[in-house]
Amino acid sequence: QESVQLCGRGEGEICESSRGKIDAGNKVTVVLGAQWGDEGKGKVVDLLATEADFVCRCQGGNNAGHTVVVDGKEYDFHLLPSGIINPKSISLIGNGVVIHLPGLFEEGDKNEKKGLKGWEKRLIVSDRAHLVFDFHQVVDGLQETERQAQEGKNIGTTKKGIGPAYSSKASRTGLRVCDLLGDFKDFSTRFKNLVQQYQSMYPSLTVDVEDQLKKLKEYAERLRPMVRDGVYYMYEALHGPPKKILVEGANAALLDIDFGTYPFVTSSNCTVGGACTGLGIPPMNIGDVFGVAKAYTTRVGIGAFPTEQLNAIGELLQTRGHEVGVTTGRKRRCGWLDLVIVRYAHMINGFTAIALTKLDILDVLDEIKVGVAYKLNGKRIPHFPANMDVLHKVEVEYETFPGWKTDTSAARKWNDLPAKAQNYIRFIENHIGVPIKWVGVGKSRECMIQMF
Known part of the structure; x- marks a missing residue:
């Protein structure tokens, strides 16, 4: 694959032989949440x-x-990419992530006891990533x-120190991985x-x-073999041999945040x-952008939630869907699927396809809104209102569908789904x-029905 060459003509001058032949490199597939989180991104990432x-x-x-179920074992990931499950892939924590080192190693060790082997050899950490310290969490x-x-x-934060760490980053007083591994x-x-x-x-x-x-000095030595210059590492992955x-x-x-x-x-x-x-x-390397949405809507913490059901329906969704936050352990608030927010998410992200998860949770309902x-x-x-006072006041307009009243958890292809479920989708x-592109009817990767 050819790239732009300078040919000794001086900085910024391009060889005539390379003009018009700039290689965009490999395309990247991005998986993003289309609601308030907890949509099942981990399952989609695990599949891909x-x-x-x-x-x-x-x-x-x-x-x-992110929760991933493989061969009956349930793995919980917080900092580690869900793809760390795949022994043949490399996992990269980029510069935009804020890393709590005790949490990272605790997470890796915990999942190693469940069967995750060799994760430290498959993990790359950007030297430009900022660090979350214990006092950030206290703050x-x-x-x-x-x-x-x-x-x-x-x-309603998770109290994991994320906001204070990003505040340190924005105020230019934060510390990065490269700082930790430099002059101590x-x-x-x-x-x-x-x-x-x-x-x-905070005087207290x-x-x-x-x-x-x-402790940080000890973590530094364990971390050191994993650290790379993330910019150059990513560039080589994009512009080397074809890679997924x-x-x-x-x-x-x-x-x-915006x-x-x-x-x-x-x-x-x-x-x-x-x-x-x-x-x-670079933006030109972004390929498919897959949005992930539940077949209903959930939210952890406080804030406006127009389709929330503070009734038996909400309780049923919470119970059947086991809607408890992986990170916080808090019950998730539940409500009907809100297509206003999913369309809004599409406007911003330009989804090329959607994964619709947890359809099976709706199996017992007489009607679905x-x-x-x-x-x-x-x-x-x-x-979609920017002002939260306005969002609290909106009235939701619903479409109502008859429930299919059929167990879909064993469905493995489109034709296995009831006609009423197909109409809903x-x-x-x-x-x-x-x-x-996908419809999820259970926890494991086998329960993701691929549509095309």
């Missing part, structure tokens, strides 16, 4: 990762929670307490300065600095732009304007 050469995380931290909790006291409500004396000084910065804001914050530095590269988004569109239901969002860009900024991937539009003061509004597909 069986043929992937690289599986990459581009943003977020161990506030993510996360203190900030939530402060919000509750001042405003009577909090954001300099790292120690900067670490102490960062602690003092937070202690000046206590940190055993020397103990933390001792998969990007696993954490969180979801409605939790994006496009989500602010301020009840995460602290990173979990839409498609995050794949570029969080891994150093789907939110198709919002009304404000009796009139349809043509957009086709309606969703047509309303969003995006083809549905």
Whole structure:
């Protein structure tokens, strides 16, 4: 594969023989959440990762929670890409991720006891990724307490230190993997300065600095063999021999710091732009963008939720769907599928196909509703509101479908699904304007029906 060459003519001058022959390189497949997270992205990534050469995380931290079931074993991933299951692929944690090292190694060791072998040899960590420290997590909790006291409500964070770590990054006082692996004396000084910065804001914050530095030095040596310059590593993967590269988004569109239901969002860009900024991937290398949506809607924490069902339907969805957060252990709020938010997510991400998960949870319902539009003061509004006060006030316009009242969990192809379930799926597909490529009817990868 030819690339642009300078031919000794001077910086920026292109050989005539190479003009017009710039090679875009390998295309990257991106998997993203289309709702408020917990859509089952891990299952879709696990399915695609069986043929992937690289599986990459581009943003977020161990506030993510992806569950993968393989051969009856259930693995929980928070920082590790779900593709780490595949012994033939390389997993990459990109520069856009914030890494809590104790959490990373605890997660790896825990899953190793379940049968995940050799994960440290298959994991690459970008040297530009920022670090989450224990005191970031403490500060996360203190900030939530402060919000509750001042405003009577909090954001509902996972208290994993993600927001404070990204705040350190934005204020240019954060510390990165490359800092930890460099001059440890300099790292120690900067670490102490960062602690003092937070202690000046939160006088109750206590940190055993020397103990933390001792542990970090130990983590550094375990981490060192995994660390690469992520930009150059990614470039070589894109422009070397043909490779299948998969990007696993954490969180979801409605939790994006810019496009989500602010301020009840995460602290990173979990839409498609995050794949570029969080891994150093040029936009021209983005290929398929697969959105993942549940056949109903869930949300962890507080914030507006127009289709939420605070009734027997919501309880049934919560119970049948085992809707408990992988990271927090909190019950998820449940409601009907909201196509307004899925279409909004498509507008931002440009989905080329959708995976619709947990269809089987709806098997027992007599009728099923789907939110198709919002009304404000009796009139349809043509957009998804940015203002959360407005979103709290909207009235949802529903389409109602008869339930299929049939167990779909054994279905393995399209024709195995009841006609009423097929109609439900086709309606969703047509309303969003995006083809549905997979339908999930259970936990394991075998339960993902491929449509085309």
